Amino acid sequence: xxxxxxxxxxxxxxxxxxxxxxxxxxxxxxxxxxxxxxxxxxxxxxxxxxxxxxxxxxxxxxxxxxxxxxxxxxxxxxxxxxxxxxxxxxxxxxxxxxxxxxxxxxxxxxxxxxxxxxxxxxxxxxxxxxxxxxxxxxxxxxxxxxxxxxxxxxxxxxxxxxxxxxxxxxxxxxxxxxxxxxxxxxxxxxxxxxxxxxxxxxxxxxxxxxxxxx
Amino acid sequence: xxxxxxxxxxxxxxxxxxxxxxxxxxxxxxxxxxxxxxxxxxxxxxxxxxxxxxxxxxxxxxxxxxxxxxxxxxxxxxxxxxxxxxxxxxxxxxxxxxxxxxxxxxxxxxxxxxxxxxxxxxxxxxxxxxxxxxxxxxxxxxxxxxxxxxxxxxxxxxxxxxxxxxxxxxxxxxxxxxxxxxxxxxxxxxxxxxxxxxxxxxxxxxxxxxxxxx
Numbered sequence: 001x002x003x004x005x006x007x008x009x010x011x012x013x014x015x016x017x018x019x020x021x022x023x024x025x026x027x028x029x030x031x032x033x034x035x036x037x038x039x040x041x042x043x044x045x046x047x048x049x050x051x052x053x054x055x056x057x058x059x060x061x062x063x064x065x066x067x068x069x070x071x072x073x074x075x076x077x078x079x080x081x082x083x084x085x086x087x088x089x090x091x092x093x094x095x096x097x098x099x100x101x102x103x104x105x106x107x108x109x110x111x112x113x114x115x116x117x118x119x120x121x122x123x124x125x126x127x128x129x130x131x132x133x134x135x136x137x138x139x140x141x142x143x144x145x146x147x148x149x150x151x152x153x154x155x156x157x158x159x160x161x162x163x164x165x166x167x168x169x170x171x172x173x174x175x176x177x178x179x180x181x182x183x184x185x186x187x188x189x190x191x192x193x194x195x196x197x198x199x200x201x202x203x204x205x206x207x208x209x210x211x212x213x214x
Numbered sequence: 215x216x217x218x219x220x221x222x223x224x225x226x227x228x229x230x231x232x233x234x235x236x237x238x239x240x241x242x243x244x245x246x247x248x249x250x251x252x253x254x255x256x257x258x259x260x261x262x263x264x265x266x267x268x269x270x271x272x273x274x275x276x277x278x279x280x281x282x283x284x285x286x287x288x289x290x291x292x293x294x295x296x297x298x299x300x301x302x303x304x305x306x307x308x309x310x311x312x313x314x315x316x317x318x319x320x321x322x323x324x325x326x327x328x329x330x331x332x333x334x335x336x337x338x339x340x341x342x343x344x345x346x347x348x349x350x351x352x353x354x355x356x357x358x359x360x361x362x363x364x365x366x367x368x369x370x371x372x373x374x375x376x377x378x379x380x381x382x383x384x385x386x387x388x389x390x391x392x393x394x395x396x397x398x399x400x401x402x403x404x405x406x407x408x409x410x411x412x413x414x415x416x417x418x419x420x421x422x423x424x425x426x427x428x
Contacts, residue, residue: 128393169395179386179389182383183384
């Protein structure tokens, strides 16, 4: 089986899930922590090297504060769960903003993971605009190596992106690393994550060819 | 009905179509000219303002020369067909390469279209790397207006991308303008284009919400 080296996870649908269960919108996020851990394990167990989770973005930060507080807390909890699992964690995002949780500053340089664990990246207060802006600041760039000059240059090219919640869009997720990614959409909301979603995505990916535009 | 302002068209599957009809791979492209004109008309007639066609890329240019010759010719033919139709055409791509057809140089500044016609953009010898590299050259950038500093800054944000040929990936298609695009995939190969594909895509788009990441 052809296994993606790097998987991107867009865990969408938390608010819709909460509403469909009669809860306030902010209650969805805490139900997304365990799915994240399960998705990480599914990647690790099948032989993926690196997995990137879309935590929250500078766009999301425009939402009401009871919601931003909830998703910031859930990102901290998710990071801690991944560290406890032994992942080699990197938190990536704009730290120069009050919305970036101080608890996660220590992970903005990748930590060493446990044996047999893999790289996990968590985008926290990430913005595609922020990501690309260093390109504009870089002068004398080696033009064959553009990816080295973006903020998220420690995150590699993504082979497979899996999005929950039915929407077929990238929503600003790592535009440079997503250039050639295959994109698989799962209709269920993220808190309704099941292991078989990952299996479905891996089986689908296995049937795709990879041309990198060639 | 909510109509996308700007539609992106990824006309994939020409080579697979040719092979499935017992032809050499290069014979697919010429069968993609009329579909392009029909897609343009479908956009214009429903009220879309701008449509962008993925012609060929610097990645594609690595293919055997009998194929590159065929898709370059088809891009020239497609441009001429769009001009004849009255579209306000802009050809966008790296002109500093022998692969860029000289016949299309006159369209690298947008031409004025006929009354009631719309903007059509054709990416010719386009590369996402080439597109973003001017960011690196720009100094003192207005950081709220990143899109103004890419090569393709005359092409606006895309609302809906429709890809033929079944693959679920962007393949380097305008990464900045595609940040928030909804992405609709049609399994048929591009030369098997039917008007109803456009109707299906428009109907699907009408049911999507638009959040721009908010």
